[in-house]
Amino acid sequence: MKRQEIMLNTQEKKRNGVPHLNGNTAHALHIHDDDTCCDDHVCTGKETPLRPDAFELTDDEKIESIAEKFADILHILGLDLDDDSLKDTPRRVAKMYVKEIFSGLHPARKPSVQLFDNPYQYNQMLVEKNITVHSYCEHHLVPIIGVAHVAYISSGKVIGLSKINRIVRYFSKRPQVQERLTEQIAEELKKVLQTEDVAVYIDAEHFCVKTRGIEDTQSTTVTTHYSGKFLTDNQVRQEFLSIISKK
Numbered sequence: 632m633k634r635q636e637i638m639l640n641t642q643e644k645k646r647n648g649v650p651h652l653n654g655n656t657a658h659a660l661h662i663h664d665d666d667t668c669c670d671d672h673v674c675t676g677k678e679t680p681l682r683p684d685a686f687e688l689t690d691d692e693k694i695e696s697i698a699e700k701f702a703d704i705l706h707i708l709g710l711d712l713d714d715d716s717l718k719d720t721p722r723r724v725a726k727m728y729v730k731e732i733f734s735g736l737h738p739a740r741k742p743s744v745q746l747f748d749n750p751y752q753y754n755q756m757l758v759e760k761n762i763t764v765h766s767y768c769e770h771h772l773v774p775i776i777g778v779a780h781v782a783y784i785s786s787g788k789v790i791g792l793s794k795i796n797r798i799v800r801y802f803s804k805r806p807q808v809q810e811r812l813t814e815q816i817a818e819e820l821k822k823v824l825q826t827e828d829v830a831v832y833i834d835a836e837h838f839c840v841k842t843r844g845i846e847d848t849q850s851t852t853v854t855t856h857y858s859g860k861f862l863t864d865n866q867v868r869q870e871f872l873s874i875i876s877k878k
């Protein structure tokens with residue numbers, strides 16, 4: 632089924648103003664970060680499992696609908712929504728989900744990155760380290776907070792430094808698992824920089840481990856992606872690891 636047909640089908644299945652897909656179809660389809668849909672091949676698992684109708688509602692419609700449902704949740708918990716401090720919480724949470732912490736779900740918000748023709752003739756490793764990661768665990772929707780260290784070796788093209796931070800930020804602003812976040816950042820960098828020589832290292836605290844469940848406040852999670860020379864050349868990888876180990 633082509634994406635256009637899926638979009639039409641989902642429109643017929645709207646329930647209570649919220650698009651609704653039958654479970655099987657919804658699970659079989661994922662939207663890629665280039666806004667295409669993998670309806671005819673197996674997904675790699677690197678894509679965020681989004682429904683094909685994910686952006687049928689406008690941001691304002693989403694905020695309206697989430698606020699209503701979040702008010703229900705608070706009500707069920709027994710909280711008095713007439714209380715001055717609580718009365719705007721459902722809308723605050725809805726706005727925070729759509730406009731802030733999950734804003735990176737929308738492909739339209741992917742940073743546009745301009746490539747330059749390596750005017751500096753710099754062909755060594757470039758490392759952008761200690762990039763802030765504020766993401767959200769997709770299992771409990773609580774924060775994942777840490778740092779990303781990213782490196783690449785130019786294939787003749789370079790990008791502005793801040794664009795690396797922006798790419799990390801864009802993929803972080805989603806419900807995530809750290810493994811997928813690492814892969815998504817690496818794949819995007821390879822695509823924009825037109826090189827396989829990319830490394831991504833993320834060290835983060837998971838608040839689902841820290842503040843609930845096992846309540847371990849000390850552990851952190853490290854994930855890595857090495858490709859190109861970072862994978863095949865031990866010296867290159869060691870240089871990267873040595874650079875990021877220095878404060």
Ligand SMILES: Nc1nc2c(ncn2[C@@H]2O[C@H](COP(=O)(O)OP(=O)(O)OP(=O)(O)O)[C@@H](O)[C@H]2O)c(=O)[nH]1
Nearest residue numbers: 768769770771807808809810837839840843844845
């Ligand atoms: N692989 C991976 N697991 C994660 C990540 N973030 C959270 N988790 C884990 O996802 C698992 C969810 O497990 P469940 O057993 O379904 O949930 P739970 O009963 O709340 O688990 P506990 O946290 O052990 O109480 C937990 O072990 C989390 O620590 C992540 O980024 N990557």
Ligand SMILES: [Zn+2]
Nearest residue numbers: 768770771839
């Ligand atoms: Zn969790």
